[in-house]
Amino acid sequence: xxxxxxxxxxxxxxxxxxxxxxxxxxxxxxxxxxxxxxxxxxxxxxxxxxxxxxxxxxxxxxxxxxxxxxxxxxxxxxxxxxxxxxxxxxxxxxxxxxxxxxxxxxxxxxxxxxxxxxxxxxxxxxxxxxxxxxxxxxxxxxxxxxxxxxxxxxxxxxxxxxxxxxxxxxxxxxxxxxxxxxxxxxxxxxxxxxxxxxxxxxxxxxxxxxxxxxxxxxxxxxxxxxxxxxxxxxxxxxxxxxxxxxxxxxxxxxxxxxxxxxxxxxxxxxxxxxxxxxxxxxxxxxxxxxxxxxxxxxxxxxxxxxx
Amino acid sequence: xxxxxxxxxxxxxxxxxxxxxxxxxxxxxxxxxxxxxxxxxxxxxxxxxxxxxxxxxxxxxxxxxxxxxxxxxxxxxxxxxxxxxxxxxxxxxxxxxxxxxxxxxxxxxxxxxxxxxxxxxxxxxxxxxxxxxxxxxxxxxxxxxxxxxxxxxxxxxxxxxxxxxxxxxxxxxxxxxxxxxxxxxxxxxxxxxxxxxxxxxxxxxxxxxxxxxxxxxxxxxxxxxxxxxxxxxxxxxxxxxxxxxxxxxxxxxxxxxxxxxx
Numbered sequence: 001x002x003x004x005x006x007x008x009x010x011x012x013x014x015x016x017x018x019x020x021x022x023x024x025x026x027x028x029x030x031x032x033x034x035x036x037x038x039x040x041x042x043x044x045x046x047x048x049x050x051x052x053x054x055x056x057x058x059x060x061x062x063x064x065x066x067x068x069x070x071x072x073x074x075x076x077x078x079x080x081x082x083x084x085x086x087x088x089x090x091x092x093x094x095x096x097x098x099x100x101x102x103x104x105x106x107x108x109x110x111x112x113x114x115x116x117x118x119x120x121x122x123x124x125x126x127x128x129x130x131x132x133x134x135x136x137x138x139x140x141x142x143x144x145x146x147x148x149x150x151x152x153x154x155x156x157x158x159x160x161x162x163x164x165x166x167x168x169x170x171x172x173x174x175x176x177x178x179x180x181x182x183x184x185x186x187x188x189x190x191x192x193x194x195x196x197x198x199x200x201x202x203x204x205x206x207x208x209x210x211x212x213x214x215x216x217x218x219x220x221x222x223x224x225x226x227x228x229x230x231x232x233x234x235x236x237x238x239x240x241x242x243x244x245x246x247x248x249x250x251x252x253x254x255x256x257x258x259x260x261x262x263x264x265x266x267x268x269x270x271x272x273x274x275x276x277x278x279x280x281x282x283x284x285x286x287x288x289x290x291x292x293x294x295x296x297x298x299x300x301x302x303x304x305x306x307x
Numbered sequence: 308x309x310x311x312x313x314x315x316x317x318x319x320x321x322x323x324x325x326x327x328x329x330x331x332x333x334x335x336x337x338x339x340x341x342x343x344x345x346x347x348x349x350x351x352x353x354x355x356x357x358x359x360x361x362x363x364x365x366x367x368x369x370x371x372x373x374x375x376x377x378x379x380x381x382x383x384x385x386x387x388x389x390x391x392x393x394x395x396x397x398x399x400x401x402x403x404x405x406x407x408x409x410x411x412x413x414x415x416x417x418x419x420x421x422x423x424x425x426x427x428x429x430x431x432x433x434x435x436x437x438x439x440x441x442x443x444x445x446x447x448x449x450x451x452x453x454x455x456x457x458x459x460x461x462x463x464x465x466x467x468x469x470x471x472x473x474x475x476x477x478x479x480x481x482x483x484x485x486x487x488x489x490x491x492x493x494x495x496x497x498x499x500x501x502x503x504x505x506x507x508x509x510x511x512x513x514x515x516x517x518x519x520x521x522x523x524x525x526x527x528x529x530x531x532x533x534x535x536x537x538x539x540x541x542x543x544x545x546x547x548x549x550x551x552x553x554x555x556x557x558x559x560x561x562x563x564x565x566x567x568x569x
Contacts, residue, residue: 004345004495006526006533011346011495059548066556071564108384112394227549234537234545242533242548243343249552253559290392296468298461299395300383 007241008052014247016046021060021251028064028252029259030266031275035252036061036193036226037125041118041282048244050111054101054192055233055240056248061194061226063249064256065219072216079167079213083220085174086199089181090188090225097189098232104190105237108301112290117191119286125197126279133272140269168209168217176206181221188229194222330370330508330516331355339493339524341531347495350374350522353488356508368510369413370479370487373426376407376471376524377500383462399458400445406498407471409491412509415476420512426505427474470494499524 004011020042028035036057043053072078104110159173180202184195199218203209209217234240263271332354339348352372380402384395410427421427449455466472471494479489501521508516526534537544 002344002346004341004343004530006530007537009496009498059552062549063552063556063559066553067560070557070560108382108395108398112392116392230549230552231542231545234548235541238537238541240537240545240548242537242544242551245548246551246555249555253555257559257563292393293388294386294393296461296465297386298383298458298465299386300381300462300465302379302381 003243003247005048005052005241005244007239008048008244010047012047017244017247018251020046021248022255025064025252025255026259026262027255027275027278029256030263031259031271033196033275035064035256036195037118037121037191037197038279038282039248039252040114040192041122041286044111044114045285049239050114051101051105051233051237051239052241052244054114054190055230055237056245057192058188058226058229058233059240059242059245060248060252061192062223062230064252065194065222065226067253067256069216069219069223072219075216076167077213077216078220079165079209079217080220081163082165082168082170082177082203082207082209082213083217085177086181086184086217086221087224089178090185090221091228093182093185093187094189094225094228094232095185096182097186097191098229098236099189100186101190101233102236114191115286115290117187119283119290121191122279122283122286126276126283129272129276129279133269133276136269137273165209168207168213170208172207180206181225184221185225185228188222188225189232192229194226196222329357330506330518331357332506332518332520334504334520337520337522339522341499341524341526342528343530345495345530348493349490350493351488351490352504352506353486354506354518355486356516357485368508368515369416371410371412371416371426371507371509372479372489372491373411373503373505373507374407374409374491375405375503375505377405377498377502378403379406379498380404381462383458383465385458385461397447397449397454399447399449401462402443402445404462404466406500407493407502408466408473410474411478411489411491412476413479413481413487416509417512420509424514426507469496471497493524497524499526 001014002011003014003017020039024035024039024042027033027038039060040053040057043057044050048056069078101110104113159175161174162171163174164171180199184199187193187195187198196215196218199221200214203214203218204211230240332352334352334354336350339350356368356370380400381404382398382400384398386393387396388394389396446455446458449458463472470492479487481487501523503519503521506518507514525531536547
């Protein structure tokens with residue numbers, strides 16, 4: 001049974017969309033990630049136009065992050081002050097990101113740039129995760145315990161405009177979180193991702209936030225960034241497909257809950273190794289499209305699409 | 308095809324039998340509606356033509372059906388390899404390109420016929436200057452004749468992949484010598500708007516009679532509501548989508564918490 005998507009202007013099998021949303025929701029619930037970095041390339045892969053895929057993914061991530069934030073909020077694991085500082089940088093970044101997106105659409109390079117960005121991103125995340133998780137697995141086999149540093153003192157502590165973040169027990173400058181938020185905003189606007197996989201390590205290593213507060217806070221800030229990105233795309237690229245969004249939201253939310261339950265039954269490092277392999281497969285797929293000569297060198301797009 | 312309209316052409320057809328060459332159309336479909344289940348549609352075109360009955364079938368003339376969709380502006384880009392990456396490089400803008408073009412005849416017609424009557428889009432050989440009168444082209448940085456030819460062919464080829472450009476000469480069914488009917492496949496990718504249908508009766512390589520009508524493709528129901536809403540009130544549409552996301556996110560968090568507690 002196929003459904004006609006009013007903005008994407010194509011009809012597509014509804015069960016394909018539901019299973020895509022479900023599987024990506026399952027993975028995101030299992031691994032605690034937003035899933036946007038898998039959702040956007042998969043949507044493009046099944047034939048959704050790039051602009052619709054980016055705008056609609058952003059909207060879907062809003063729902064996933066709201067759902068995730070509530071859970072962390074109830075346990076007091078969201079640093080609101082830090083979240084607001086990150087959001088202020090992020091909103092600026094998302095304006096820049098959507099402008100970049102529009103410019104690249106006009107000159108016809110959006111598909112290639114998105115593919116390159118996704119390839120670089122997925123390849124580096126996949127490799128890092130695979131290396132990290134395999135080390136942990138190796139250590140587990142050798143029965144070694146790894147000592148972790150409790151607190152990192154770096155340049156983030158020496159910049160001006162220092163302020164206290166009580167929830168995170170930090171006294172650092174607001175400049176690094178604003179910059180981090182800004183970069184995530186740009187990525188979100190151009191790629192339709194939440195950016196938690198960059199945000200989480202950045203918060204731990206650059207800001208020195210306690211790991212327990214990081215996931216909730218990053219989810220909290222992603223709600224706002226992806227909300228702004230959704231609105232910007234709705235008003236500038238007119239590419240937000242509400243029908244597609246609703247199908248993906250419902251299926252991914254259900255998938256995510258099943259993912260969370262499954263994750264509790266498996267070891268973290270095994271999960272991460274598994275995700276790393278999935279991510280690398282998607283990266284290889286994107287690379288193939290970039291590097292292998294296409295069947296037809298020509299492609300066309302409608303000029304009225306973005307205006 | 309409904310019986311009533313068919314009997315009407317029958318009547319007209321017999322009333323015309325005394326006069327020489329004539330062409331009568333019985334198609335009454337003037338709307339194609341796009342709803343949530345739209346997956347393309349076959350447009351039925353039928354009618355009757357009358358030529359000289361004493362002649363064998365081949366000499367009675369040919370029927371040519373042309374369907375032209377609403378115009379659109381498109382950018383055609385060519386990919387080139389940059390350090391191993393296949394990226395879009397040169398581009399050409401084609402303005403007023405029919406979004407749908409279908410040409411169907413009862414037998415293969417000569418190129419000279421299309422040329423003389425300025426019908427056709429799919430025959431590049433007829434257009435040595437690559438200047439189809441209805442398309443305005445902004446060639447950009449493309450200057451050589453060969454390259455222009457390449458772009459023009461690629462335009463038609465890429466449109467044909469989507470089944471929106473098609474030329475055929477064996478899909479019109481002739482019944483009873485003088486009645487014809489054909490199904491024109493309209494794929495689900497076609498844009499909304501007015502489509503022109505031109506029918507020609509061709510005798511001795513010349514247009515003897517012609518007839519034109521049009522039909523409209525439009526969205527209905529929820530599809531139309533969402534599309535219009537998104538385009539007329541983009542900000543409200545964006546906020547509505549956000550609100551839906553928020554509510555579903557909230558409900559799911561709550562629902563599953565209770566579910567897990569139970």
